[in-house]
Amino acid sequence: QHRHLLELLKRTTVHGESNSALLIGPRGSGKTALLNHVLKDLREMKQVRENLLENPFLSGLLQTNDKVALKEITRQLQLENVVGDKVFGSFAENLAFLLEALRKGDRTSSCPILFVLDEFDLFVHHKNQTLLYNLFDISQSAQTPVTVIGLTCRQDILELLEKRVKSRFSHRQIYLMNSFDFKQYIKIFKKQLSLPAEFPDESFAQKWNNNVQHLSEDKTVQDVLQKLFQHSKDLRSLHLLLMLAVSTVTVHHPLLTAADLQEASRQRSSDSKANIVHGLSVLEICLIIAMKHLNEVYDGEPFNFQMVYNGESNASALHTLHLSLPSNCSFPLPPAGTEFQKFIQRKAHSMYNFEKPVVMKAFEHLLQLELVKPLERPSVRAQREYLLMKLLLDSSQIMDALQVYPNCPTDVKQWAASSLSWL
Amino acid sequence: MPNLEHPAYPAADLLRLESLVPCRESQVSMLLSLFGERQQFSFPSIFIYGHTSSGKTYVMQTLLTTLQLPHVFVNCVEYFTSRLLLEEILIQLQSCSSGTEQTSPVHCDTLNDFVRLFKQAVASRELQDQTLYIVLDRAEQLREMEANILPAFLRLQELTDRNVTVVLLSEIVWELFRPNIGCFEPFTMYFPDYSIGHLQKILSQNHPPEYSADFYAAYINILLGVFYMVCRDLKELRHLAALNFAKYCEPVVRGEANERDTRKLWKNIEPHLKKAMQTVYLREISSSQWERLQHDGGEPGQLKGLSAHTHVELPYYSKFLLIAAYLASYNPVRTDKRFFLKHHGKIRKTNFMKKHEKTSNHLLGPKPFPLDRLLAILYSIVDNRVAPTANIFSQITSLVTLQLLSMVGQNDQLDGPRYKCTVSLDFIRAIAR
Numbered sequence: 126q127h128r129h130l131l132e133l134l135k136r137t138t139v140h141g142e143s144n145s146a147l148l149i150g151p152r153g154s155g156k157t158a159l160l161n162h163v164l165k166d167l168r169e170m171k172q173v174r175e176n177l178l179e180n181p182f183l184s185g186l187l188q189t190n191d192k193v194a195l196k197e198i199t200r201q202l203q204l205e206n207v208v209g210d211k212v213f214g215s216f217a218e219n220l221a222f223l224l225e226a227l228r229k230g231d232r233t234s235s236c237p238i239l240f241v242l243d244e245f246d247l248f249v250h251h252k253n254q255t256l257l258y259n260l261f262d263i264s265q266s267a268q269t270p271v272t273v274i275g276l277t278c279r280q281d282i283l284e285l286l287e288k289r290v291k292s293r294f295s296h297r298q299i300y301l302m303n304s305f306d307f308k309q310y311i312k313i314f315k316k317q318l319s320l321p322a323e324f325p326d327e328s329f330a331q332k333w334n335n336n337v338q339h340l341s342e343d344k345t346v347q348d349v350l351q352k353l354f355q356h357s358k359d360l361r362s363l364h365l366l367l368m369l370a371v372s373t374v375t376v377h378h379p380l381l382t383a384a385d386l387q388e389a390s391r392q393r394s395s396d397s398k399a400n401i402v403h404g405l406s407v408l409e410i411c412l413i414i415a416m417k418h419l420n421e422v423y424d425g426e427p428f429n430f431q432m433v434y435n436g437e438s439n440a441s442a443l444h445t446l447h448l449s450l451p452s453n454c455s456f457p458l459p460p461a462g463t464e465f466q467k468f469i470q471r472k473a474h475s476m477y478n479f480e481k482p483v484v485m486k487a488f489e490h491l492l493q494l495e496l497v498k499p500l501e502r503p504s505v506r507a508q509r510e511y512l513l514m515k516l517l518l519d520s521s522q523i524m525d526a527l528q529v530y531p532n533c534p535t536d537v538k539q540w541a542a543s544s545l546s547w548l
Numbered sequence: 549m550p551n552l553e554h555p556a557y558p559a560a561d562l563l564r565l566e567s568l569v570p571c572r573e574s575q576v577s578m579l580l581s582l583f584g585e586r587q588q589f590s591f592p593s594i595f596i597y598g599h600t601s602s603g604k605t606y607v608m609q610t611l612l613t614t615l616q617l618p619h620v621f622v623n624c625v626e627y628f629t630s631r632l633l634l635e636e637i638l639i640q641l642q643s644c645s646s647g648t649e650q651t652s653p654v655h656c657d658t659l660n661d662f663v664r665l666f667k668q669a670v671a672s673r674e675l676q677d678q679t680l681y682i683v684l685d686r687a688e689q690l691r692e693m694e695a696n697i698l699p700a701f702l703r704l705q706e707l708t709d710r711n712v713t714v715v716l717l718s719e720i721v722w723e724l725f726r727p728n729i730g731c732f733e734p735f736t737m738y739f740p741d742y743s744i745g746h747l748q749k750i751l752s753q754n755h756p757p758e759y760s761a762d763f764y765a766a767y768i769n770i771l772l773g774v775f776y777m778v779c780r781d782l783k784e785l786r787h788l789a790a791l792n793f794a795k796y797c798e799p800v801v802r803g804e805a806n807e808r809d810t811r812k813l814w815k816n817i818e819p820h821l822k823k824a825m826q827t828v829y830l831r832e833i834s835s836s837q838w839e840r841l842q843h844d845g846g847e848p849g850q851l852k853g854l855s856a857h858t859h860v861e862l863p864y865y866s867k868f869l870l871i872a873a874y875l876a877s878y879n880p881v882r883t884d885k886r887f888f889l890k891h892h893g894k895i896r897k898t899n900f901m902k903k904h905e906k907t908s909n910h911l912l913g914p915k916p917f918p919l920d921r922l923l924a925i926l927y928s929i930v931d932n933r934v935a936p937t938a939n940i941f942s943q944i945t946s947l948v949t950l951q952l953l954s955m956v957g958q959n960d961q962l963d964g965p966r967y968k969c970t971v972s973l974d975f976i977r978a979i980a981r
Contacts, residue, residue, distance in 0.1 A: 151730075152730045152731075152732075157706075193658055193660050196660075197660060246729070247696070278729065278730060279729065361732075361733065362733070365591075365733070365735060368591065368735075369582075369735070395738065397597065397721040397722060397723065397736065397738065398721055398723070400597075400721075400738045400740065401597075401599070401721060403740070403741065404598070404599040404602070404740065404741030404780065405780075406776070406777060406778055406779050406780045407776075407777040407778075408777055408778050408779075483778060483825060487778065487779075490779075493600075493719070494599075494719055494720065495720050495721075495724055531743060531744075
């Protein structure tokens with residue numbers, strides 16, 4: 126792919142051909158890095174240096190609509206209507222000016238321009254896609270040699286282009302996939318960690334590189350890398366892991382060890398929601414357990430606070446009642462009729478009897494942490510207690526979190542593990 | 549022997565830092581190792597999450613100011629639109645670079661301008677390649693702003709090509725932040741909640757000088773015993789501790805007990821703390837009122853909260869109207885006949901009814917009812933004859949304005965207006981007295 130891109134750009138600069146291409150690849154697969162590399166190579170080639178190459182770099186994140194993009198282009202190209210940093214004129218004027226400037230040249234006498242559009246899919250969402258249309262238009266007509274390179278991570282980018290834009294695009298797509306296997310992954314790992322030859326301290330570099338070699342053969346390190354590899358192949362997460370491990374290197378701890386890598390990996394893969402659940406108070410844990418039971422019994426139907434507090438059947442899901450229960454069974458409700466209150470009454474000696482507003486405050490804390498989410502926005506009409514909600518935690522996550530919960534009263538744990546057996 | 553060691557920063561600073569942030573040494577040391585030396589590039593973005601008052605903001609601020617790293621600190625709730633946020637960052641950059649208070653007005657609309665101005669501002673400072681930290685507190689508000697703000701901040705190091713690290717602080721986990729098409733993943737770090745031992749240690753630190761540390765520690769113990777199950781928030785606990793300490797010390801002040809008489813102190817304070825749970829914890833009465841109550845020293849049972857229950861005074865018919873509305877909302881139509889007529893017919897048991905019996909309306913909220921039904925119930929519960937005058941109707945509309953009833957459906961319904969009762973049973977009971 127490197128060669129392909131290099132060829133393309135060389136043709137533009139040296140021979141004056143206009144081109145367009147798209148670099149498509151998932152996040153972190155090195156599109157920007159590849160492009161920068163190619164540009165560096167290009168600049169070093171002698172022929173190119175003779176032809177001046179202008180290079181406006183646009184990013185979809187920054188230039189959110191065409192007006193801003195146009196101003197940015199004129200600013201970077203330092204055209205005549207730029208004084209200092211300000212660009213004068215309205216959008217239409219700027220566009221006309223830019224087109225004129227680009228159109229005036231022809232193959233031999235003007236310098237080629239390379240437009241790089243990062244986050245290309247965001248440009249596609251502009252109104253009418255005017256900028257894209259104009260750029261591709263210029264690249265197709267016999268005017269100033271122009272190359273447009275787009276970088277994106279969406280594979281269906283072509284469907285997003287309008288018909289007229291798509292027809293002017295040369296449909297040249299370069300795909301960057303992370304298609305290496307695990308052995309190559311380990312090689313990359315070694316290469317990333319090794320110090321380059323220009324490192325000032327020779328002996329330390331030697332020691333470090335030996336250590337890296339040693340590590341890459343260590344079984345535990347390979348396990349860690351294997352786990353990461355199976356999770357996501359892109360090099361960015363490897364980078365993150367390595368940076369975390371390397372940041373523990375200090376004067377007292379000069380060489381990386383397998384334990385460092387393991388620690389870094391453990392930190393990266395800790396379940397964040399479980400961490401949050403770890404910090405909840407006991408009352409809130411009880412609320413979550415009550416919600417979990419409601420979810421289990423009623424297969425994920427939304428509930429509201431009142432139901433959680435009383436724990437009775439969900440009347441709004443009449444259709445599920447019809448579907449899931451035969452119509453002539455008389456379902457025996459649990460004697461006290463309530464889940465949470467039953468639990469409280471049983472264990473009244475170990476926990477205080479909490480008033481409803483206190484429980485409501487705990488529930489609102491859960492809402493704030495976004496562990497429970499309302500199905501629709503709260504309005505003036507409905508009362509807060511009757512708003513339908515969904516629980517955003519999985520029951521296995523809850524059970525795991527309960528295992529590590531500090532000072533968990535045993536009755537809470539038992540209640541969580543029990544399930545209503547009357548269905 | 550300080551726990552935090554780092555070759556780049558002077559040991560005296562580190563020692564002072566350690567004394568300011570108790571129970572958070574491991575997090576601080578991890579942050580220090582991530583930051584590295586002053587001029588080294590760090591992660592482009594760091595995401596720190598943890599519960600409320602687990603010290604995220606406090607630790608970041610103390611760390612950055614004690615070690616005097618160049619930083620910009622912005623709260624996203626205060627600057628809730630993108631323009632306000634970006635302008636504030638640029639203004640803070642200006643003010644902390646030149647050291648003077650002079651700040652020229654900055655006009656920055658879009659991220660594009662921000663990047664440009666940022667590059668200029670950084671170049672004009674005497675930063676000497678030090679890492680600049682931009683700390684965004686309550687970062688979950690960034691999701692509500694324009695869609696490109698969050699991904700752009702995560703990549704700021706790449707977009708501006710400078711040595712800058714963005715730190716995001718939030719309560720909400722990263723998975724809920726991630727935009728749909730993916731973004732540059734930050735380094736996520738968790739600030740664990742304080743355990744009960746930690747809470748005790750931190751709360752005991754601010755004991756008033758008149759009493760001994762042990763005395764205060766015992767008090768904190770009791771307080772935690774009552775409130776720990778309900779709330780673990782350091783700020784709330786500190787507030788409660790400050791408010792109730794005077795009451796706790798009362799027996800000692802009055803001379804009835806000395807500092808070590810824990811049982812007596814406990815008996816004195818326990819009902820008080822229970823009362824506090826219902827009122828101050830729920831913020832139903834303010835702390836100044838609470839303190840005044842303590843001074844007056846009333847009986848525990850006489851506490852009158854500021855809740856809506858005792859505050860609303862309604863005229864005679866309005867009360868009946870509200871009760872009638874409540875009954876209409878929560879009882880199914882079928883039972884009206886049974887309750888309100890002198891002679892009721894036989895109750896035919898059907899399967900259909902059995903199923904519906906179980907679906908208690910108390911769980912789902914009030915059901916809407918037409919106006920006629922309301923009036924019918926009203927006539928049957930009021931003892932004397934009530935004429936359907938305009939007075940009654942106007943009281944209905946004023947109840948709607950008070951939001952005790954709410955109108956359901958469009959204004960021009962064919963069957964007449966339908967209403968819904970929006971108050972709870974406790975409220976009704978309070979009125980009915």
